[in-house]
Amino acid sequence: MDMLTPAGILGISLALFGLPLIAAGGAVALAGLIAWIGIARAEGGRARLCAARLPAVAIGAVVGVGMAVALLAATQSGLSSLNGVLDWVVFLAPAAGAGVGAALVAWPVLALLRPASGRPAQQPAVEGDGLRHV
Amino acid sequence: MTAPGVQLGRRGLFALGAGGIAAATLPQAARARERTTARIVIAGAGAAGITMAARLSQRLEGARITVLDRRERHVYQPGLTLVGSGVWTPEKVISTNAQWMPRGVAWIREAVAEFDPVGNKVVTDTGRQVPYDFLVVAAGIELNYAGIEGMSEALIGREGIGSVYAGPEAAAATWREMARVAERGGVLLHGRPATEMKCAGAPLKLALLSHARLARAGTRGRSEIVYNAHNDATFSVPAIHRRVVELFGERGIRINYGHVLKAVDPGRKIATYRTANGEVELRYDFIHVVPPQRTPAALRNSPLAWQSGPLAADGWVEADRRTLRHPRFPNVFTVGDATGVPRGKTAATVKKMTPVATDNLVDVIAGREPRAAFNGYTSCPLITDIGRAMLVEFDYEGRLVPSFPFVDPLRESWFGWLVKDQLIHAVYEAMLGGWV
Numbered sequence A: 001m002d003m004l005t006p007a008g009i010l011g012i013s014l015a016l017f018g019l020p021l022i023a024a025g026g027a028v029a030l031a032g033l034i035a036w037i038g039i040a041r042a043e044g045g046r047a048r049l050c051a052a053r054l055p056a057v058a059i060g061a062v063v064g065v066g067m068a069v070a071l072l073a074a075t076q077s078g079l080s081s082l083n084g085v086l087d088w089v090v091f092l093a094p095a096a097g098a099g100v101g102a103a104l105v106a107w108p109v110l111a112l113l114r115p116a117s118g119r120p121a122q123q124p125a126v127e128g129d130g131l132r133h134v
Numbered sequence B: 001m002t003a004p005g006v007q008l009g010r011r012g013l014f015a016l017g018a019g020g021i022a023a024a025t026l027p028q029a030a031r032a033r034e035r036t037t038a039r040i041v042i043a044g045a046g047a048a049g050i051t052m053a054a055r056l057s058q059r060l061e062g063a064r065i066t067v068l069d070r071r072e073r074h075v076y077q078p079g080l081t082l083v084g085s086g087v088w089t090p091e092k093v094i095s096t097n098a099q100w101m102p103r104g105v106a107w108i109r110e111a112v113a114e115f116d117p118v119g120n121k122v123v124t125d126t127g128r129q130v131p132y133d134f135l136v137v138a139a140g141i142e143l144n145y146a147g148i149e150g151m152s153e154a155l156i157g158r159e160g161i162g163s164v165y166a167g168p169e170a171a172a173a174t175w176r177e178m179a180r181v182a183e184r185g186g187v188l189l190h191g192r193p194a195t196e197m198k199c200a201g202a203p204l205k206l207a208l209l210s211h212a213r214l215a216r217a218g219t220r221g222r223s224e225i226v227y228n229a230h231n232d233a234t235f236s237v238p239a240i241h242r243r244v245v246e247l248f249g250e251r252g253i254r255i256n257y258g259h260v261l262k263a264v265d266p267g268r269k270i271a272t273y274r275t276a277n278g279e280v281e282l283r284y285d286f287i288h289v290v291p292p293q294r295t296p297a298a299l300r301n302s303p304l305a306w307q308s309g310p311l312a313a314d315g316w317v318e319a320d321r322r323t324l325r326h327p328r329f330p331n332v333f334t335v336g337d338a339t340g341v342p343r344g345k346t347a348a349t350v351k352k353m354t355p356v357a358t359d360n361l362v363d364v365i366a367g368r369e370p371r372a373a374f375n376g377y378t379s380c381p382l383i384t385d386i387g388r389a390m391l392v393e394f395d396y397e398g399r400l401v402p403s404f405p406f407v408d409p410l411r412e413s414w415f416g417w418l419v420k421d422q423l424i425h426a427v428y429e430a431m432l433g434g435w436v
Helices: A006-017 A019-041 A045-051 A053-074 A085-113 B004-025 B047-059 B077-084 B168-184 B202-217 B238-251 B347-365 B414-432
Strands: B039-043 B064-068 B073-075 B094-096 B106-108 B112-116 B121-124 B129-131 B134-137 B187-191 B224-228 B254-256 B260-265 B270-275 B278-283 B286-288 B332-334 B378-385 B388-394
Touching: A006 A019, A006 B414, A019 A045, A019 A085, A045 A053, A045 A085, A053 A085, A085 B414, B039 B047, B047 B064, B047 B134, B047 B347, B047 B414, B077 B168, B077 B202, B077 B414, B134 B347, B168 B202, B168 B286, B187 B202, B187 B278, B202 B224, B202 B238, B202 B286, B202 B378, B238 B254, B238 B378, B238 B388, B332 B347, B347 B378, B347 B414, B378 B414, B388 B414
Parallel strands: B039 B064, B039 B134, B064 B106, B134 B332, B187 B224, B187 B286, B224 B254
Antiparallel strands: B073 B094, B112 B121, B121 B129, B260 B270, B270 B278, B378 B388
Protein backbone atom coordinates (compact mmCIF):
# COMPACT_ATOMS: atom_id res chain seq x y z
CA MET A 1 0.00 0.00 0.00
CA ASP A 2 1.27 3.43 -0.85
CA MET A 3 0.13 4.64 2.56
CA LEU A 4 2.79 2.40 4.13
CA THR A 5 5.72 4.02 2.36
CA PRO A 6 7.93 6.24 4.54
CA ALA A 7 6.54 9.34 2.83
CA GLY A 8 2.99 8.07 3.24
CA ILE A 9 3.38 7.30 6.93
CA LEU A 10 5.04 10.64 7.49
CA GLY A 11 2.42 12.58 5.57
CA ILE A 12 -0.45 10.87 7.35
CA SER A 13 1.19 11.27 10.77
CA LEU A 14 1.75 14.96 10.13
CA ALA A 15 -1.86 15.43 9.06
CA LEU A 16 -3.14 13.40 12.00
CA PHE A 17 -1.07 14.86 14.81
CA GLY A 18 0.76 17.89 13.44
CA LEU A 19 4.48 18.50 13.56
CA PRO A 20 4.43 20.33 16.97
CA LEU A 21 2.77 17.40 18.72
CA ILE A 22 5.04 14.86 17.07
CA ALA A 23 8.07 16.97 17.98
CA ALA A 24 6.86 17.37 21.57
CA GLY A 25 6.33 13.60 21.87
CA GLY A 26 9.78 12.97 20.50
CA ALA A 27 11.31 15.50 22.90
CA VAL A 28 9.60 13.89 25.89
CA ALA A 29 10.75 10.43 24.81
CA LEU A 30 14.31 11.68 24.32
CA ALA A 31 14.35 13.46 27.67
CA GLY A 32 13.02 10.31 29.34
CA LEU A 33 15.70 8.19 27.70
CA ILE A 34 18.46 10.58 28.79
CA ALA A 35 17.09 10.65 32.32
CA TRP A 36 16.92 6.87 32.31
CA ILE A 37 20.54 6.45 31.31
CA GLY A 38 21.70 9.19 33.65
CA ILE A 39 19.96 7.76 36.67
CA ALA A 40 20.93 4.19 35.93
CA ARG A 41 24.61 5.16 35.76
CA ALA A 42 24.57 7.39 38.82
CA GLU A 43 25.50 6.17 42.28
CA GLY A 44 22.39 4.74 43.95
CA GLY A 45 20.52 5.12 40.72
CA ARG A 46 19.28 1.54 40.59
CA ALA A 47 17.87 1.87 44.09
CA ARG A 48 16.05 5.03 43.10
CA LEU A 49 14.58 3.33 40.04
CA CYS A 50 13.43 0.37 42.11
CA ALA A 51 11.73 2.70 44.57
CA ALA A 52 9.90 4.49 41.77
CA ARG A 53 8.76 1.36 40.01
CA LEU A 54 5.30 0.89 41.50
CA PRO A 55 4.25 4.56 41.30
CA ALA A 56 5.33 4.58 37.65
CA VAL A 57 3.21 1.50 36.96
CA ALA A 58 0.27 3.21 38.67
CA ILE A 59 0.70 6.29 36.48
CA GLY A 60 0.94 4.08 33.40
CA ALA A 61 -2.28 2.32 34.36
CA VAL A 62 -4.11 5.61 34.86
CA VAL A 63 -2.87 6.95 31.52
CA GLY A 64 -3.75 3.69 29.75
CA VAL A 65 -7.28 3.65 31.09
CA GLY A 66 -7.60 7.38 30.34
CA MET A 67 -6.47 6.75 26.79
CA ALA A 68 -9.07 4.02 26.35
CA VAL A 69 -11.84 6.26 27.68
CA ALA A 70 -10.64 9.17 25.53
CA LEU A 71 -10.53 6.96 22.43
CA LEU A 72 -14.14 5.91 22.90
CA ALA A 73 -15.20 9.48 23.64
CA ALA A 74 -13.33 10.89 20.63
CA THR A 75 -15.01 8.39 18.33
CA GLN A 76 -18.45 8.80 19.96
CA SER A 77 -18.44 5.04 20.49
CA GLY A 78 -19.06 2.64 23.35
CA LEU A 79 -17.68 -0.77 24.22
CA SER A 80 -20.72 -2.23 22.49
CA SER A 81 -19.34 -0.86 19.22
CA LEU A 82 -16.42 -3.27 19.42
CA ASN A 83 -17.16 -6.26 17.22
CA GLY A 84 -14.57 -9.02 17.19
CA VAL A 85 -10.93 -9.60 17.98
CA LEU A 86 -9.60 -7.00 15.57
CA ASP A 87 -11.65 -4.24 17.19
CA TRP A 88 -10.45 -5.18 20.66
CA VAL A 89 -6.82 -5.33 19.53
CA VAL A 90 -7.12 -1.95 17.81
CA PHE A 91 -8.84 -0.52 20.87
CA LEU A 92 -6.44 -1.90 23.47
CA ALA A 93 -3.17 -1.38 21.57
CA PRO A 94 -3.07 2.44 21.80
CA ALA A 95 -4.25 2.31 25.40
CA ALA A 96 -1.53 -0.17 26.29
CA GLY A 97 1.03 1.77 24.29
CA ALA A 98 0.14 5.05 25.97
CA GLY A 99 0.20 3.38 29.39
CA VAL A 100 3.58 1.74 28.89
CA GLY A 101 4.99 4.92 27.38
CA ALA A 102 3.74 7.05 30.27
CA ALA A 103 5.16 4.60 32.81
CA LEU A 104 8.54 4.57 31.10
CA VAL A 105 8.69 8.37 31.01
CA ALA A 106 7.36 8.77 34.55
CA TRP A 107 9.71 6.20 36.03
CA PRO A 108 12.98 8.18 35.84
CA VAL A 109 11.17 11.39 36.75
CA LEU A 110 9.75 9.78 39.87
CA ALA A 111 13.14 8.27 40.63
CA LEU A 112 14.63 11.75 40.62
CA LEU A 113 11.89 13.11 42.85
CA ARG A 114 11.86 10.32 45.41
CA PRO A 115 14.52 9.87 48.09
CA ALA A 116 16.97 7.08 47.51
CA SER A 117 16.26 5.41 50.86
CA GLY A 118 13.09 3.68 51.80
CA ARG A 119 13.20 0.05 50.85
CA PRO A 120 15.01 -2.72 52.67
CA ALA A 121 16.08 -4.50 49.52
CA GLN A 122 17.76 -1.40 48.21
CA GLN A 123 20.11 -0.90 51.16
CA PRO A 124 23.55 -2.46 51.14
CA ALA A 125 23.93 -5.42 53.44
CA VAL A 126 26.16 -5.01 56.46
CA GLU A 127 28.64 -7.78 56.67
CA GLY A 128 29.61 -9.44 59.94
CA ASP A 129 26.49 -10.25 61.90
CA GLY A 130 24.60 -12.01 59.07
CA LEU A 131 21.69 -9.59 59.33
CA ARG A 132 20.55 -6.95 56.96
CA HIS A 133 20.33 -3.65 58.79
CA VAL A 134 17.76 -1.20 57.68
CA MET B 1 -12.10 29.41 7.90
CA THR B 2 -8.42 29.47 8.69
CA ALA B 3 -6.51 32.69 8.71
CA PRO B 4 -4.04 33.14 5.87
CA GLY B 5 -1.10 33.19 8.22
CA VAL B 6 -2.10 29.88 9.71
CA GLN B 7 -2.54 28.39 6.26
CA LEU B 8 1.00 29.22 5.33
CA GLY B 9 2.26 28.01 8.66
CA ARG B 10 0.56 24.67 8.30
CA ARG B 11 1.73 24.22 4.76
CA GLY B 12 5.18 25.24 5.85
CA LEU B 13 5.14 22.62 8.58
CA PHE B 14 4.06 19.99 6.08
CA ALA B 15 6.76 20.99 3.67
CA LEU B 16 9.41 21.14 6.36
CA GLY B 17 8.58 17.83 7.93
CA ALA B 18 7.42 15.78 5.00
CA GLY B 19 9.83 17.25 2.47
CA GLY B 20 12.91 16.83 4.59
CA ILE B 21 12.32 13.36 5.90
CA ALA B 22 10.67 12.00 2.78
CA ALA B 23 13.59 13.19 0.70
CA ALA B 24 15.80 11.14 2.95
CA THR B 25 13.61 8.07 2.82
CA LEU B 26 12.23 7.94 -0.71
CA PRO B 27 14.06 5.74 -3.18
CA GLN B 28 16.22 7.63 -5.64
CA ALA B 29 14.07 6.58 -8.61
CA ALA B 30 11.03 8.18 -7.07
CA ARG B 31 12.87 11.47 -6.66
CA ALA B 32 14.14 11.60 -10.23
CA ARG B 33 12.39 14.53 -11.93
CA GLU B 34 11.64 14.84 -15.60
CA ARG B 35 12.82 18.09 -17.14
CA THR B 36 10.30 19.84 -19.35
CA THR B 37 9.02 23.26 -20.25
CA ALA B 38 5.53 21.96 -21.03
CA ARG B 39 2.50 24.07 -20.18
CA ILE B 40 0.12 21.95 -18.16
CA VAL B 41 -3.35 23.24 -17.35
CA ILE B 42 -5.39 21.56 -14.63
CA ALA B 43 -9.08 22.41 -14.86
CA GLY B 44 -10.45 22.22 -11.33
CA ALA B 45 -9.06 22.66 -7.82
CA GLY B 46 -11.00 20.00 -6.01
CA ALA B 47 -9.36 16.96 -4.48
CA ALA B 48 -8.32 15.57 -7.86
CA GLY B 49 -7.03 18.86 -9.29
CA ILE B 50 -4.94 19.79 -6.27
CA THR B 51 -3.52 16.30 -5.90
CA MET B 52 -2.53 16.27 -9.56
CA ALA B 53 -0.89 19.68 -9.16
CA ALA B 54 1.08 18.40 -6.16
CA ARG B 55 2.15 15.19 -7.84
CA LEU B 56 3.09 16.81 -11.15
CA SER B 57 5.10 19.53 -9.45
CA GLN B 58 6.99 16.81 -7.56
CA ARG B 59 7.69 14.83 -10.72
CA LEU B 60 8.44 17.58 -13.23
CA GLU B 61 11.15 20.20 -13.28
CA GLY B 62 10.54 23.35 -15.27
CA ALA B 63 6.92 22.57 -16.14
CA ARG B 64 4.53 25.51 -16.08
CA ILE B 65 1.55 24.20 -14.19
CA THR B 66 -1.60 26.26 -14.00
CA VAL B 67 -4.72 25.43 -12.01
CA LEU B 68 -8.03 27.00 -13.01
CA ASP B 69 -10.82 27.28 -10.46
CA ARG B 70 -12.82 30.14 -9.03
CA ARG B 71 -13.56 28.41 -5.72
CA GLU B 72 -11.61 29.63 -2.71
CA ARG B 73 -13.09 27.09 -0.35
CA HIS B 74 -12.03 23.47 -0.14
CA VAL B 75 -14.49 20.95 1.25
CA TYR B 76 -13.56 17.54 2.58
CA GLN B 77 -16.52 15.86 0.97
CA PRO B 78 -16.11 12.40 2.55
CA GLY B 79 -17.02 14.08 5.85
CA LEU B 80 -20.39 15.39 4.68
CA THR B 81 -22.31 12.27 5.72
CA LEU B 82 -20.84 12.67 9.21
CA VAL B 83 -21.94 16.31 9.29
CA GLY B 84 -25.34 15.32 7.96
CA SER B 85 -25.83 12.88 10.78
CA GLY B 86 -24.63 15.20 13.53
CA VAL B 87 -21.38 13.37 14.21
CA TRP B 88 -19.12 16.17 12.96
CA THR B 89 -19.54 19.92 12.87
CA PRO B 90 -19.38 21.55 9.43
CA GLU B 91 -16.21 23.46 10.33
CA LYS B 92 -14.32 20.18 10.38
CA VAL B 93 -14.69 19.71 6.62
CA ILE B 94 -13.88 23.26 5.51
CA SER B 95 -10.47 24.55 4.51
CA THR B 96 -9.19 26.72 1.68
CA ASN B 97 -7.70 25.86 -1.66
CA ALA B 98 -4.89 28.31 -0.93
CA GLN B 99 -3.90 26.11 1.98
CA TRP B 100 -3.32 23.11 -0.30
CA MET B 101 -2.14 24.71 -3.54
CA PRO B 102 1.46 23.54 -4.15
CA ARG B 103 4.23 26.11 -4.36
CA GLY B 104 5.28 27.03 -7.86
CA VAL B 105 1.84 26.30 -9.30
CA ALA B 106 -0.03 29.23 -10.86
CA TRP B 107 -3.63 29.47 -9.75
CA ILE B 108 -6.00 31.47 -11.91
CA ARG B 109 -9.13 32.14 -9.88
CA GLU B 110 -11.48 31.80 -12.81
CA ALA B 111 -13.74 28.99 -13.92
CA VAL B 112 -13.38 27.22 -17.23
CA ALA B 113 -16.21 28.29 -19.54
CA GLU B 114 -15.05 26.49 -22.66
CA PHE B 115 -12.76 23.59 -23.49
CA ASP B 116 -11.14 23.77 -26.92
CA PRO B 117 -9.08 20.58 -27.27
CA VAL B 118 -8.64 21.15 -31.00
CA GLY B 119 -7.05 24.54 -30.40
CA ASN B 120 -5.27 23.25 -27.24
CA LYS B 121 -6.70 25.96 -25.05
CA VAL B 122 -9.37 26.64 -22.47
CA VAL B 123 -11.35 29.83 -22.12
CA THR B 124 -12.31 31.11 -18.69
CA ASP B 125 -15.53 32.78 -17.63
CA THR B 126 -13.83 36.18 -17.98
CA GLY B 127 -12.87 35.43 -21.58
CA ARG B 128 -9.22 34.75 -20.83
CA GLN B 129 -7.67 32.21 -23.17
CA VAL B 130 -5.24 29.79 -21.53
CA PRO B 131 -3.22 27.68 -23.99
CA TYR B 132 -1.74 24.38 -22.95
CA ASP B 133 0.47 21.55 -24.15
CA PHE B 134 -1.23 19.10 -21.81
CA LEU B 135 -4.60 19.31 -20.13
CA VAL B 136 -5.76 17.55 -16.98
CA VAL B 137 -9.54 17.64 -16.61
CA ALA B 138 -10.55 17.60 -12.95
CA ALA B 139 -13.65 19.73 -13.24
CA GLY B 140 -15.86 17.69 -10.93
CA ILE B 141 -19.58 17.25 -10.87
CA GLU B 142 -22.60 19.50 -11.13
CA LEU B 143 -25.49 18.80 -8.79
CA ASN B 144 -28.69 19.18 -10.77
CA TYR B 145 -31.30 19.88 -8.08
CA ALA B 146 -33.47 21.47 -10.75
CA GLY B 147 -33.72 18.04 -12.33
CA ILE B 148 -36.23 17.19 -9.60
CA GLU B 149 -39.51 19.08 -9.96
CA GLY B 150 -40.22 21.36 -7.03
CA MET B 151 -36.73 20.95 -5.60
CA SER B 152 -34.07 23.60 -5.21
CA GLU B 153 -30.94 23.93 -3.10
CA ALA B 154 -32.67 26.66 -1.08
CA LEU B 155 -35.14 24.09 0.28
CA ILE B 156 -32.45 22.09 2.07
CA GLY B 157 -33.05 22.40 5.80
CA ARG B 158 -36.70 23.34 5.36
CA GLU B 159 -39.94 21.35 5.30
CA GLY B 160 -38.18 18.11 6.17
CA ILE B 161 -35.81 18.25 3.21
CA GLY B 162 -32.16 17.31 3.59
CA SER B 163 -29.29 16.80 1.17
CA VAL B 164 -25.68 16.46 2.29
CA TYR B 165 -24.27 16.72 -1.24
CA ALA B 166 -24.65 20.49 -1.55
CA GLY B 167 -21.92 21.28 0.97
CA PRO B 168 -21.17 21.68 4.68
CA GLU B 169 -24.01 24.13 5.38
CA ALA B 170 -26.50 21.91 3.58
CA ALA B 171 -25.20 18.89 5.49
CA ALA B 172 -25.61 20.74 8.80
CA ALA B 173 -29.13 21.77 7.78
CA THR B 174 -29.84 18.15 6.87
CA TRP B 175 -28.84 17.12 10.38
CA ARG B 176 -31.12 19.76 11.91
CA GLU B 177 -34.07 18.42 9.93
CA MET B 178 -33.20 14.81 10.73
CA ALA B 179 -32.81 15.61 14.44
CA ARG B 180 -36.15 17.39 14.48
CA VAL B 181 -37.90 14.36 13.01
CA ALA B 182 -35.96 12.01 15.31
CA GLU B 183 -37.48 13.78 18.34
CA ARG B 184 -40.98 12.61 17.56
CA GLY B 185 -40.57 9.99 14.81
CA GLY B 186 -42.05 9.90 11.33
CA VAL B 187 -41.52 8.68 7.80
CA LEU B 188 -38.00 9.08 6.43
CA LEU B 189 -37.29 8.63 2.73
CA HIS B 190 -33.88 7.92 1.26
CA GLY B 191 -32.70 7.06 -2.21
CA ARG B 192 -30.40 7.87 -5.09
CA PRO B 193 -30.70 9.24 -8.63
CA ALA B 194 -30.57 7.20 -11.81
CA THR B 195 -27.50 9.10 -13.03
CA GLU B 196 -23.87 8.42 -12.24
CA MET B 197 -23.14 9.95 -8.86
CA LYS B 198 -20.38 10.68 -6.39
CA CYS B 199 -20.08 8.26 -3.47
CA ALA B 200 -23.01 5.97 -4.17
CA GLY B 201 -22.63 4.67 -0.62
CA ALA B 202 -23.57 8.00 0.96
CA PRO B 203 -27.36 7.58 0.55
CA LEU B 204 -27.10 4.13 2.16
CA LYS B 205 -25.06 5.56 5.03
CA LEU B 206 -27.62 8.28 5.60
CA ALA B 207 -30.40 5.69 5.74
CA LEU B 208 -28.47 3.62 8.29
CA LEU B 209 -27.46 6.69 10.30
CA SER B 210 -31.02 7.95 10.41
CA HIS B 211 -31.96 4.57 11.89
CA ALA B 212 -29.19 4.99 14.48
CA ARG B 213 -30.37 8.48 15.38
CA LEU B 214 -34.00 7.42 15.73
CA ALA B 215 -32.98 4.42 17.83
CA ARG B 216 -30.95 6.65 20.13
CA ALA B 217 -33.84 9.09 20.40
CA GLY B 218 -36.20 6.23 21.25
CA THR B 219 -38.51 7.00 18.33
CA ARG B 220 -37.54 4.20 15.94
CA GLY B 221 -40.59 2.18 16.96
CA ARG B 222 -42.97 4.83 15.69
CA SER B 223 -41.02 5.63 12.55
CA GLU B 224 -40.68 4.20 9.10
CA ILE B 225 -37.49 4.36 7.05
CA VAL B 226 -37.68 3.65 3.33
CA TYR B 227 -34.82 3.37 0.86
CA ASN B 228 -35.78 3.94 -2.77
CA ALA B 229 -33.30 2.24 -5.07
CA HIS B 230 -33.21 3.55 -8.64
CA ASN B 231 -32.95 0.06 -10.16
CA ASP B 232 -33.04 -3.51 -8.88
CA ALA B 233 -30.11 -3.17 -6.47
CA THR B 234 -29.06 -0.97 -3.57
CA PHE B 235 -25.45 -1.02 -4.79
CA SER B 236 -23.80 -1.90 -8.09
CA VAL B 237 -21.48 -4.50 -6.52
CA PRO B 238 -23.59 -7.62 -5.91
CA ALA B 239 -21.79 -8.72 -2.72
CA ILE B 240 -22.24 -5.28 -1.19
CA HIS B 241 -25.86 -5.11 -2.32
CA ARG B 242 -26.62 -8.43 -0.60
CA ARG B 243 -24.96 -7.25 2.62
CA VAL B 244 -26.85 -3.95 2.55
CA VAL B 245 -30.13 -5.83 2.13
CA GLU B 246 -29.19 -7.86 5.22
CA LEU B 247 -28.35 -4.75 7.22
CA PHE B 248 -31.53 -2.98 6.16
CA GLY B 249 -33.52 -6.10 7.04
CA GLU B 250 -31.99 -6.25 10.53
CA ARG B 251 -32.95 -2.61 11.06
CA GLY B 252 -36.39 -2.75 9.51
CA ILE B 253 -35.52 -0.38 6.66
CA ARG B 254 -37.87 -1.06 3.76
CA ILE B 255 -36.50 -1.08 0.21
CA ASN B 256 -38.45 0.01 -2.84
CA TYR B 257 -36.70 -1.03 -6.03
CA GLY B 258 -37.02 0.84 -9.31
CA HIS B 259 -38.02 4.14 -7.70
CA VAL B 260 -36.48 7.31 -9.11
CA LEU B 261 -37.33 10.60 -7.44
CA LYS B 262 -39.21 12.79 -9.92
CA ALA B 263 -40.68 15.56 -7.80
CA VAL B 264 -41.05 16.88 -4.27
CA ASP B 265 -43.93 18.90 -2.94
CA PRO B 266 -42.57 20.60 0.19
CA GLY B 267 -45.97 22.07 1.08
CA ARG B 268 -47.73 18.71 1.24
CA LYS B 269 -44.54 16.75 2.06
CA ILE B 270 -45.13 14.36 -0.80
CA ALA B 271 -42.38 12.85 -2.95
CA THR B 272 -43.25 11.49 -6.39
CA TYR B 273 -41.26 8.58 -7.79
CA ARG B 274 -41.07 7.28 -11.32
CA THR B 275 -41.46 3.49 -11.41
CA ALA B 276 -41.99 0.84 -14.05
CA ASN B 277 -45.68 0.87 -13.13
CA GLY B 278 -46.13 4.62 -13.33
CA GLU B 279 -45.73 7.34 -10.77
CA VAL B 280 -45.94 6.66 -7.03
CA GLU B 281 -46.48 9.26 -4.32
CA LEU B 282 -44.94 8.78 -0.89
CA ARG B 283 -45.58 10.98 2.14
CA TYR B 284 -42.55 11.97 4.19
CA ASP B 285 -41.54 13.80 7.34
CA PHE B 286 -37.90 13.77 6.26
CA ILE B 287 -36.45 13.14 2.84
CA HIS B 288 -32.80 12.96 1.89
CA VAL B 289 -32.64 14.22 -1.67
CA VAL B 290 -29.74 13.10 -3.82
CA PRO B 291 -29.86 15.16 -7.01
CA PRO B 292 -29.16 13.89 -10.51
CA GLN B 293 -25.52 14.55 -11.34
CA ARG B 294 -23.63 15.49 -14.47
CA THR B 295 -20.49 17.30 -15.52
CA PRO B 296 -20.40 21.12 -15.67
CA ALA B 297 -21.87 22.66 -18.82
CA ALA B 298 -18.45 23.58 -20.20
CA LEU B 299 -17.54 19.90 -20.27
CA ARG B 300 -20.92 18.58 -21.36
CA ASN B 301 -20.85 20.90 -24.36
CA SER B 302 -17.25 20.15 -25.28
CA PRO B 303 -15.75 17.56 -27.63
CA LEU B 304 -14.07 16.01 -24.58
CA ALA B 305 -17.30 14.32 -23.45
CA TRP B 306 -18.28 10.85 -24.55
CA GLN B 307 -20.06 11.20 -27.87
CA SER B 308 -22.04 7.97 -27.56
CA GLY B 309 -22.74 5.19 -25.10
CA PRO B 310 -24.13 5.16 -21.56
CA LEU B 311 -21.80 7.89 -20.29
CA ALA B 312 -22.59 10.38 -23.07
CA ALA B 313 -25.88 11.69 -21.73
CA ASP B 314 -24.48 13.62 -18.79
CA GLY B 315 -21.23 14.70 -20.39
CA TRP B 316 -18.72 12.43 -18.63
CA VAL B 317 -15.23 12.89 -20.03
CA GLU B 318 -14.17 10.18 -22.43
CA ALA B 319 -11.14 8.30 -21.20
CA ASP B 320 -9.33 5.04 -21.57
CA ARG B 321 -10.43 3.34 -18.38
CA ARG B 322 -6.91 2.02 -17.65
CA THR B 323 -4.63 4.91 -18.64
CA LEU B 324 -7.12 7.76 -18.01
CA ARG B 325 -5.93 9.30 -21.26
CA HIS B 326 -8.41 10.77 -23.70
CA PRO B 327 -8.55 8.49 -26.78
CA ARG B 328 -9.27 11.31 -29.24
CA PHE B 329 -7.14 14.04 -27.68
CA PRO B 330 -3.97 12.26 -26.50
CA ASN B 331 -2.61 15.31 -24.68
CA VAL B 332 -5.63 15.26 -22.36
CA PHE B 333 -5.96 13.23 -19.16
CA THR B 334 -8.87 13.14 -16.78
CA VAL B 335 -9.18 12.46 -13.07
CA GLY B 336 -11.84 12.72 -10.40
CA ASP B 337 -15.60 12.81 -10.55
CA ALA B 338 -15.90 14.05 -14.15
CA THR B 339 -14.06 11.02 -15.50
CA GLY B 340 -16.21 8.87 -17.72
CA VAL B 341 -15.33 5.43 -16.41
CA PRO B 342 -17.74 2.86 -15.02
CA ARG B 343 -16.87 3.30 -11.35
CA GLY B 344 -15.15 5.61 -8.98
CA LYS B 345 -16.44 8.95 -7.88
CA THR B 346 -14.96 9.07 -4.40
CA ALA B 347 -11.91 10.63 -2.76
CA ALA B 348 -10.42 7.15 -2.43
CA THR B 349 -10.71 6.83 -6.20
CA VAL B 350 -8.86 10.12 -6.59
CA LYS B 351 -6.11 8.72 -4.41
CA LYS B 352 -5.66 5.78 -6.77
CA MET B 353 -6.34 7.67 -10.00
CA THR B 354 -3.90 10.51 -9.54
CA PRO B 355 -0.67 8.45 -9.34
CA VAL B 356 -1.74 6.60 -12.51
CA ALA B 357 -2.58 9.80 -14.40
CA THR B 358 0.64 11.44 -13.17
CA ASP B 359 2.83 8.52 -14.23
CA ASN B 360 1.17 8.34 -17.62
CA LEU B 361 1.32 12.08 -18.25
CA VAL B 362 5.00 12.15 -17.29
CA ASP B 363 5.59 9.21 -19.64
CA VAL B 364 3.86 11.03 -22.49
CA ILE B 365 5.84 14.21 -21.80
CA ALA B 366 9.02 12.11 -21.91
CA GLY B 367 7.97 10.54 -25.21
CA ARG B 368 7.12 7.14 -23.76
CA GLU B 369 3.91 5.16 -23.97
CA PRO B 370 1.74 5.34 -20.84
CA ARG B 371 2.25 2.22 -18.73
CA ALA B 372 0.37 2.74 -15.48
CA ALA B 373 -3.15 1.28 -15.23
CA PHE B 374 -6.11 2.29 -13.07
CA ASN B 375 -8.13 -0.73 -11.96
CA GLY B 376 -11.34 1.13 -11.10
CA TYR B 377 -10.57 1.15 -7.40
CA THR B 378 -13.39 2.66 -5.41
CA SER B 379 -13.72 2.67 -1.67
CA CYS B 380 -16.63 3.48 0.54
CA PRO B 381 -16.33 3.13 4.29
CA LEU B 382 -19.97 2.19 4.64
CA ILE B 383 -21.09 3.55 8.00
CA THR B 384 -23.66 1.21 9.48
CA ASP B 385 -24.04 2.81 12.89
CA ILE B 386 -22.45 5.53 14.96
CA GLY B 387 -19.41 3.51 16.02
CA ARG B 388 -19.38 0.92 13.24
CA ALA B 389 -18.54 0.78 9.54
CA MET B 390 -17.59 -1.66 6.80
CA LEU B 391 -14.47 -0.93 4.77
CA VAL B 392 -15.71 -1.89 1.33
CA GLU B 393 -13.29 -1.48 -1.56
CA PHE B 394 -13.84 -2.79 -5.07
CA ASP B 395 -12.58 -2.51 -8.64
CA TYR B 396 -14.03 -2.27 -12.15
CA GLU B 397 -15.07 -5.91 -12.11
CA GLY B 398 -16.85 -5.53 -8.79
CA ARG B 399 -14.27 -7.64 -6.98
CA LEU B 400 -13.68 -6.77 -3.35
CA VAL B 401 -10.07 -5.55 -3.02
CA PRO B 402 -9.44 -4.89 0.69
CA SER B 403 -6.43 -2.74 1.55
CA PHE B 404 -6.14 -4.49 4.90
CA PRO B 405 -5.99 -8.24 4.30
CA PHE B 406 -6.95 -8.92 7.90
CA VAL B 407 -10.22 -6.97 7.61
CA ASP B 408 -13.42 -8.60 6.39
CA PRO B 409 -14.87 -5.87 4.12
CA LEU B 410 -18.43 -7.02 4.72
CA ARG B 411 -18.22 -7.13 8.50
CA GLU B 412 -19.31 -4.16 10.59
CA SER B 413 -16.43 -3.09 12.80
CA TRP B 414 -15.33 -0.35 15.14
CA PHE B 415 -12.00 -0.44 13.32
CA GLY B 416 -13.82 0.57 10.14
CA TRP B 417 -15.48 3.40 12.01
CA LEU B 418 -12.15 4.50 13.48
CA VAL B 419 -10.66 4.61 10.01
CA LYS B 420 -13.58 6.65 8.68
CA ASP B 421 -13.91 8.96 11.67
CA GLN B 422 -10.25 9.58 12.50
CA LEU B 423 -7.82 8.32 9.86
CA ILE B 424 -9.18 8.99 6.40
CA HIS B 425 -9.22 12.75 6.82
CA ALA B 426 -5.48 12.61 7.54
CA VAL B 427 -4.91 10.35 4.55
CA TYR B 428 -6.90 12.81 2.42
CA GLU B 429 -4.73 15.72 3.52
CA ALA B 430 -1.59 13.69 2.86
CA MET B 431 -3.04 12.91 -0.58
CA LEU B 432 -3.55 16.61 -1.34
CA GLY B 433 0.14 17.10 -0.54
CA GLY B 434 1.05 14.29 -2.93
CA TRP B 435 2.47 12.08 -0.17
CA VAL B 436 0.17 9.09 -0.58
